[in-house]
Amino acid sequence: MMTDGMDQVRSLAEQKYKYGFITDIEADVAPKGLSEDTIRFISAKKNEPEWLLEWRLRAYRLWLNQVEPRWAKIHHAPIDYQDSYYYSAPKTKDGPKSMDEVDPKLLETYEKLGVPLHERAILAGVAVDAVFDSVSVATTYKGKLEELGIIFMSMSEAVTKHPDLVRRYLGSVVPYSDNYFATLNSAVFTDGSFVYVPPGVHCPMELSTYFRINAANTGQFERTLIIADKGAYVSYLEGCTAPMRDENQLHAAVVELVALDEAQIKYSTVQNWYPGDENGKGGIYNFVTKRGACRGRASRISWTQVETGSAITWKYPSCILQGDDSVGEFYSVAITNNYQQADTGTKMIHIGRNTRSQIISKGISAGHADNTYRGLVRVLPKAEGARNHTQCDSLLIGNHCGAHTAPYIESRNPSARIEHEATTSKISEDQLFYARQRGMSSEEAVSLIVNGFCRDVLQHLPMEFAVEAQKLVGISLEGSVG
């Protein structure tokens, strides 16, 4: 009996991906394909120290013997790793010294994406690092952050300017041997953001990276490392878009977070990579490894993600709760429509005493999409008094999609308390009719109801992102009901 109203929403399907344009810019690219030469090329381009090149090569040699993981509930044609470019950088002479040297075409691109890079135009309180294909093109607000001793720069720059910090922490949370995609990233990562917040410093503004895949046949392999020293606080935002292209592009990023005693890191993502067209053609393959280590006592790491894009999403932002009294949080909204596939969730590893974790996952599946929550809560024997609460809710829209929940719960401490709850529901016709009786169109009603469904998660996003995320929730589902 899903008739009139639902059909109407379907008719709105033709809304195109808003960020699908291509910037015509000259690029410096590595030869196609993957080999030790490619890795040497990347490393040389970045004037990297020998140890880092060696690290990359170790990863590459290991990767050659690894196989792609198969356990996720995703299906895709084999990825031809030789049919991709592993380095593509907008051509500049020596890299921009200041914002004024950044190619105006690039600045224009980010304006179009709603990410203004000119400091004077930036929303107060958000410092932005923009990564275009493989390299960071601009980091704003550097001056102000430097005064506080906060380091916020591209990974390439950090390798040169703060080699000790990079060497100490790179790979310390996600080792190069971690998994197929993380190992690949370790071998070929091109850029990303680096953040260090010194002891006791509360970073006064949101730090933000905007990732953009532009070039064709290009993989993006950024690597982000954030360290919050004792008592420090930082909130970090990440946004992603890509042009509409028929072929699938690979994105295999690694993010490592380290929180020392009483430090807090809030990491928020709005992932809106190109999801492919309504027939499932094209789109980004998003294989991402994100992990945070709560190393210090009473440290806290909080992941918030809104995943609306990508043809395939494979990511499990996790927390290793090592320090006593540390806290891990994971708040996720994953929306899949058309032929998108998402297999996402988290791992909370309780090692220290009185560690706590909270998981709220909202999966919305529409069209022919599959949406899986996969999560692990593991309590080790020493984790006295550990607590976990997990809430997983799925919403199905239409009868050709799937919503799945696969939690793994492992407890080895009697004083630990683990609670997991999951529900599945649909948007009821009563709710739709009620909203329409009050004058709302069907798509307004769907967007309103879905946003209500996601509210527990969206409220954890910083203000600047929350509004964007709410709109995105509505747009992602357009054409989904029928």
Added chain:
Amino acid sequence: MPMATNNEAPLLEIRNLRAKVEGREILKGIDLTIPAGEVHAVMGPNGSGKSTLSYVLAGRDGYEITDGTVLYRGRDLLALKPEERACDGIFLAFQYPVEIPGVTGFNFLKTAVNSVRRHRGESELDAMQFLKLVRKKAADLGVGEEMLKRAVNSGFSGGEKKRYEALQMALLEPRLMILDETDSGLDIDALKVVAEGVTRMRSPERGMLVITHYQRILDYILPDRVHVLAHGQIAQSGGPELAHELERTGYAQYAGQAA
């Protein structure tokens, strides 16, 4: 866009309306005319088709119209989508308002009010303007600020839900108000508050269809005409005295009149 209307035409004119639900005929030829400015009560026993009538007028899916016409201000109402009817001024106060988890009342009401305003060619209200408006109307109906922050109808008591319906009615300023068993689940104090709210809305341009099993609500919302609905048809029509008569005699007299 507001539709072209015929101001000479009655507010609502139902002719020989027949409707099926899941293949079963519930409405079996309803005739009913409500001129602007009047309040009509439709009374009837359980299962007589009262709620079906309200849903058909509001345009709910799942009701198959097999015959008849409904003209609203001279135009074919049945051709419109639910939201178009709502924007054109038809308001249904639900018997059982549905819970919408996570959606705050404030957000819901603002979206609804702005949808209707847009349709009328009026400017949308920003958050501040809306807050001012809603606070005033809410105070009249005893709807607390706290209730507006909660999710729509979620965890509301029966009385709270009905007051919330009355608040929406006041905010959306409809022309034809359909009250579906508004008195059910209300204690006498809550009923008074809601009825006063509804009565405040009475005006020469507005009409009202009060659907009820019991006469009680009609002590507070005085009807101009009373109709008895039995077996999917209007079995009898009369003045306000008919309601009192029914209160005395019950619906038993209509039991045998199967159509």
Added chain:
Amino acid sequence: MIPEPAERVAARTFPVAELRRRLAARPEADWLRNLRGSALASVEAKGLPTRRDEAWKYTDVGALGVAAYGAAEAPVGTPPAIKSLTETLQLVLVNGFLVTPGPEVLPAGVSISRLDASISAELVQARLGGVLSPEGKPFVALNTASFAEGVVVRIAAGTDVETPIELISLGLPGGEPVAFHPRCLVVVEAGATATLIERHCGKGRYFSNGVVEVALADHATLRHYTLQDEAADAVHVGTLGIALGKESRYEGVVVHVGARLARHEVHAGIDGDRASFSLDGAYLGSAQQHIDNTTWVTHRAVGGNSRQVFKGVLDEQAKGIFQGKVLVERDAQKTDAHQLSKALLLSDRAEMDGKPELEIYADDVKCGHGCTVGDIDEKALFYLRARGIDEETARALLIEAFLAEVMEQIAVGPVREAFAAVVGQRLGGAHLIRRTDDHW
């Protein structure tokens, strides 16, 4: 990938050659020989599962060393007399051989036959292996290829059988450890109602690998109560398959207190519209017991209802596992499926692993699961002690209360009491009493 050591591979390999030889020596009907042959072939290449198989992630069967158990021989002498839980139609299998085939005179509508070489009834041919295909289920395949004897119970259409059928499987190895594979097929025809009690017990070292297939026709009802009380040294693998016809009902309760390693695997298919499936489980583990409950419930039809509640109490170094998957297929609209797993850990070295899974392809459904692991509620404990109850008694009371929700699902009074008595015996105080083998 790291290659597996040769001895591990050997440990998890079926004794295929031995099984083939035995098969060839059996004078069996062609259909049965074929069934056994294809079961054997279906896993010959793969062997027993490893922890890399998702369904066996938490239970390492390589450690069982199945090949080390000899095949059980038919027992000689008088079959042991076993006390019935209540007035029942009692059947006893010893080491997989049917030694007590039930009373001579059966209630009207009940037929019980020995499942052995002589059987060739159409019903059995059509049903055996039809509810539980050996494909992808190595232990079902092993049972299918190896079972010596079994039982076929058939309840005729429209019959309401009041007296429960009590199926007892005893493991009584003489000297060397033995493996046996009891097999049972229960067919409840249209509109019929029956109660099945299943008890597993024994002495010494043995490997019991039972398979029970239940076919419920339209409007049929089966109440099924299982007590797994195997010997402390036993390995118990039990696989239960249930096919539910239209508006049929299955009400099952399984209680585990025995075995060194127990794996209870349930495959239920909601094949007919508006069928109702409920399964409750209680398990007590102590010492180094490993108790694994794994369930798959597949909703294929409209308006089905499934509920599962599993509750475990784990002491000392016991390990509990609950894996439950509910799959709702595209056409199974209006499904209502719920699953709950709760475990109490009583010791620092006990462990619980849970994996409740939902896989849903229909949109108009109500599905949910819950999973909790924790300790006895300190507040409740304190409350009881403040009323003068000593700590040990208080703990036992709270544990019994925790398990009561499951035990109460047993609708037959004497059976409920008998099962509760076995559970109560293990709950002698704050700690679970180590089991003894002779209480039956």
